[in-house]
Amino acid sequence: MADQKDKADKRRHRLFKYLRKEVLPTAFCPGCGCGIVLNCYAHAVDELQMDPNDLISVTGIGCSSWIPSPYFMGDTLHTTHGRPIPFATGAKVTRPDKTLVVIAGDGDLIGIGGNHLIHAARRNIDIKVFMVNNLIYGMTGGQLAPTTPAGVPTSTSPYGNVEHPFEIAELVAAAGASYVARWTTFHVFPLMESMQKALTRKGFAFIEIRSQCPISYGRRIGKRTGTEALQEYKETAVRAQEAAEMTPEELAGKIVVGRLAERDKSEFTANLRQLNDEIRKKDAGRRPEDWSIS
């Protein structure tokens, strides 16, 4: 039996080694974009030849939090709703040598957990955040999210959404992240490259991934399959460079994709270490009686 199982494993895809086999198949709905994101992430890790022992995945609550947790192999922390970034902050400060990856949804990261997102960007802590934005609370069955476009009916905005949605990538860029990009599940190769960039660049990196939820969102706007959403992403995506030349009217209904910010800025845990080194150097030359703390 064991031999047969080994043989079956060997026939599988080369990225299979990154997955927790005992929890497959995934619980994602037909047409869901989460599988594409998982695929891109596994490819990015593989391309970089990263040691899974150096990766710590941290997630919140919602469908996209299940992308690494439990499906991706490695140390995994599946936290409370909206809080993966604070948990990751504690882990990163303690183990600055490890790569901290947060994968969660729009409801988690900008709805309930929005404050943590902008503060982590401000600190520029070396955490990689891949936010899957499906414009809806999918796991709970399709309720209004802070990303839901105006006018869209959801189960808690049955007469149409009267709120304005967040432009999250732009918000995180303004908050001070060192790398910000937006892609969609249609743009798998650029997304994969962008993930590699985020994983290797020091500092807070944020990728907003527009992704489809045919079951809880698509059906409310007349797009009942994943392919219809991918078609829409293909047709409405505008590269950031082109978007810069366009008027707000021209940009209505478009998805701006590509790199939105990249800046050199000192990183939080490096700053902490530098501070510790400087203080301890000073202390080494001091007499204990001058150490008074108050």
Added chain:
Amino acid sequence: MDRTGYDRVLKAIGKKQLFAQGDEAYAYGALLAGCRFFAGYPITPATEAAEVMSQLLPRIGGAYVQMEDEIASMGAIIGASLAGVKSMTVTSGPGFSLMQENIGYAFMTETPCVVVNVQRSGPSTGQPTEPSQGDIMQAKWGSHGDYEVIALSPNSVQESLDLTIECFNLAEKYRNPVLLMTDGEVGHMREGITLPDHGKYEIIERARPSKEPGDYIPFLPESGKVPQLADFGSGYHTYYTGLTHKPSGLPSTDDAEIHTQLITRLCEKISDDTEKLTRVEELYMDDAESVIVSYGITSRAAAYAVKMLRAEGKKVGYLRLITIWPFPDQVLRRIGESARRILVPEMNLGQIYYKVKEAVGYNAEVIKLPKIGGIMHSPQEIAAALKE
């Protein structure tokens, strides 16, 4: 902690004899227990602890992080602990309320960590600078679901330091969040304290895996009810979730048996050890017909009241609860069998009073003496309550 680590902490603090606030003592105790990560958010009357940590942690190679709120602070100390370092946060009522969900998470994932609640007068914003004992029941029941915490309560600055060390030891031993339930009076008053000599207190470290990755089962105890803990990054690929989980750590959300086994083990690892965890202080108990049961700052007035009544020839005893949770039912049951009356002064409208009453049953009369508004009981009013 080894001698070098101890000396480093001592050097950073500066001297062994200090005139310090309770809030400073929690910080000193934490550092002496090996705490090297602190996340917090300013709040009266607890802020001074964060200030001391921000000053001392960088000097001994630790990290202080000021988070954006108390939810984040609690999350960060859990993340840090699972990455292998002892961690703490210090807060007061409103912050403690915000931390509740993640305290439940720490219980569910068996993450060692210490939370100090310098209680202030609530509910809501209440009287921020005034002391209270109003969060005693919240400490036990604040997060949702069935769970157990360990909570200790100091009545002096020295004990604030000593019990903080104890909190860390218990957190590591039981893999559980441990609470130091103190108050704004203890937190802000100044008393002379002495830092313990190296070796005076045993410093406990969490049990780490004795087996190789692959053979190690994260939530299956090797013996007893507390499993070993693998630090993140040590190659064990541990999976932590707040969901109901199997011994492997992987979620199981619709199996009554797995949920029942998990929660029962998590609760029993604390409740089975109630007697071992019980710390009380007793005075004049041998012939006591009446007993004053108190905890925290209230016990200072209670002790004085007992001495006053004894001077008048009244057979009054003094019992101070140092362990609040798990509640020492056995001790109270025993006292209920010998004493006629039990008086419970508390800086709330009656919280531990109900636990005392429950343990004593109808064996003795249990009288509550509530006081709120941020003013402590005077020894005279406690004594007067027993004379009625």
